[in-house]
Amino acid sequence: MNGKQLKNRMKTYLMLLLISVSAINCKKSSSPKPVTPVVTPPTDDYKDPAAYGTPFAGVPDTKDIVMYEVNLRAFSNTANFAGLQARLDNIKDLGVNVIWLMPIYPVGQVKSAGGLGSPYSVKDYTGVNAEFGNLDDLRTIVSEAHKRGMSVILDWVANHTSWDNAWITNKAWYQQDANGNIISPVGTNWADVAALNYNNQNMRTAMIRAMKYWILTANVDGYRCDATDFVPTDFWKQSLDTLKKFNNRKLILLGEGSKKEQFTAGFQMNYGFEFYDRLKGVFAGTQAPSAVFTANTNENNAIPADGFKLRYITNHDVTSSDGSAYDIYKGKQGSLAAFVLAAYMNGVPLIYNGQEVGSPKKIDFFKKDPIDWSTNPDMTAEYKNILALRKSSEAIKTGVLTTFPNTNIIAFSKKAGNEEVFIAVNAKNSVVTYDIPAGLQNTTWKHGFNNADVTLGTTKTLQPYEYIILKK
Numbered sequence: 001m002n003g004k005q006l007k008n009r010m011k012t013y014l015m016l017l018l019i020s021v022s023a024i025n026c027k028k029s030s031s032p033k034p035v036t037p038v039v040t041p042p043t044d045d046y047k048d049p050a051a052y053g054t055p056f057a058g059v060p061d062t063k064d065i066v067m068y069e070v071n072l073r074a075f076s077n078t079a080n081f082a083g084l085q086a087r088l089d090n091i092k093d094l095g096v097n098v099i100w101l102m103p104i105y106p107v108g109q110v111k112s113a114g115g116l117g118s119p120y121s122v123k124d125y126t127g128v129n130a131e132f133g134n135l136d137d138l139r140t141i142v143s144e145a146h147k148r149g150m151s152v153i154l155d156w157v158a159n160h161t162s163w164d165n166a167w168i169t170n171k172a173w174y175q176q177d178a179n180g181n182i183i184s185p186v187g188t189n190w191a192d193v194a195a196l197n198y199n200n201q202n203m204r205t206a207m208i209r210a211m212k213y214w215i216l217t218a219n220v221d222g223y224r225c226d227a228t229d230f231v232p233t234d235f236w237k238q239s240l241d242t243l244k245k246f247n248n249r250k251l252i253l254l255g256e257g258s259k260k261e262q263f264t265a266g267f268q269m270n271y272g273f274e275f276y277d278r279l280k281g282v283f284a285g286t287q288a289p290s291a292v293f294t295a296n297t298n299e300n301n302a303i304p305a306d307g308f309k310l311r312y313i314t315n316h317d318v319t320s321s322d323g324s325a326y327d328i329y330k331g332k333q334g335s336l337a338a339f340v341l342a343a344y345m346n347g348v349p350l351i352y353n354g355q356e357v358g359s360p361k362k363i364d365f366f367k368k369d370p371i372d373w374s375t376n377p378d379m380t381a382e383y384k385n386i387l388a389l390r391k392s393s394e395a396i397k398t399g400v401l402t403t404f405p406n407t408n409i410i411a412f413s414k415k416a417g418n419e420e421v422f423i424a425v426n427a428k429n430s431v432v433t434y435d436i437p438a439g440l441q442n443t444t445w446k447h448g449f450n451n452a453d454v455t456l457g458t459t460k461t462l463q464p465y466e467y468i469i470l471k472k
Helices: 002-031 082-087 088-094 135-147 199-219 233-243 261-265 273-284 292-302 314-323 332-344 377-392 394-398
Strands: 067-071 098-101 151-156 160-162 193-195 222-225 252-255 270-271 308-311 346-351 399-402 409-416 419-426 432-435 443-447 453-456 459-462 467-471
Touching: 067 261, 082 135, 088 135, 088 377, 088 409, 088 432, 135 151, 151 252, 199 233, 233 252, 233 261, 273 292, 273 308, 273 332, 292 409, 314 346, 332 346, 332 377, 332 467, 346 377, 377 394, 377 467, 409 432, 419 432, 419 459, 459 467
Parallel strands: 067 098, 067 346, 098 151, 151 222, 222 252, 252 270, 270 308, 308 346
Antiparallel strands: 160 193, 399 409, 409 419, 419 467, 432 459, 443 453, 443 467
16 A cells, blocks of 8 residues: 555545544434423412501500400300490490400310310411401401590410311421320410410411401401410510511500510510519408519519500409409409509509409309499499599609508509609508608698598598599
């Protein structure tokens, strides 16, 4: 083979090689590329419900609140919204500006605690208990209260649900024992309810949406939140921060708890548990009169400067466990004397329905138990006097407290600017001669209710459970 032939053969080999490589590449490029599946996240089509009505412009500042708790099962013979509507003027005339409705939601029947079931065993967070009426009836209550200058707040039960709540199918939304069984709240005897799991974010989201629902759908003005100490504080902050995004609304937020951090979470008020316990003890004779001052100091030292304690002489729990105010404070005069202390010393006063007529019933809120509103009209008149003075007095609401310790009498003054009030209460079922504090002897005042001139001498005789209320 000569050189020219060799050169031609090499060109042929090179051409074949190029054709082979090209064919291989064409084959590779024609093969379909693997398709990566597209994962579509689950859609959340939630939208806030349309707002019903106009946000109430008359929601009071916290310091001005006088709250009235309504137990619909006891409030009227009809035990429903219509029965409440018929007496809204009576509530207003007392001097009340906030109505708290005990839970209005459908009640669970599985493992029910008896009677009609506990209103705190919630079967449906966005339903209305047919026992009381329907959504339109609730809207009417809110609207009619607003017309009378009163706000309406609902009772919110965040710690647990009934066993037949639809949420129970989401097992991870509930606390469970070591065997995976849903449990009742630990440390309680509340067998009729199942404890919620606040480690579950989906449950939290559903809870917050339900809280938003009533503000928008029924135009309510806030919540009294049940068993607040049992629910993580960070949830309260999460939920209340969300509610406060309704910046065209002023909300009232009360927690049935005692933790200081609840105020940081967004509550304006929580409960004066210690004040009630000490007050009850003073009237029972097991605590010295000064015990209420100790409780007042302890409670106010445990809240921020702009926070308030709810002060009460009874409520639905107290009446159910301890008896009526009439029983606890030894009759009409004793319960009035106790209310003066709760309403005037510090904090926000609460009235539980029937208290203002001296109802002697130990009301069972698991049953229909109507109050007799015809009893003791003189007590009702005195409640009006007590609350009218509080409404007119910045000293009573926010004034500086000065105490005058005494072994028999609970006496104190409140002062704001040029206004001053002096209160002395005999919490004993006996006549007491009270030595007027030296700095107040021979001073002139006005009677708190009728403006008659009063001069304090050196002593004052007080009848059993008598109180004196003076102003200047």
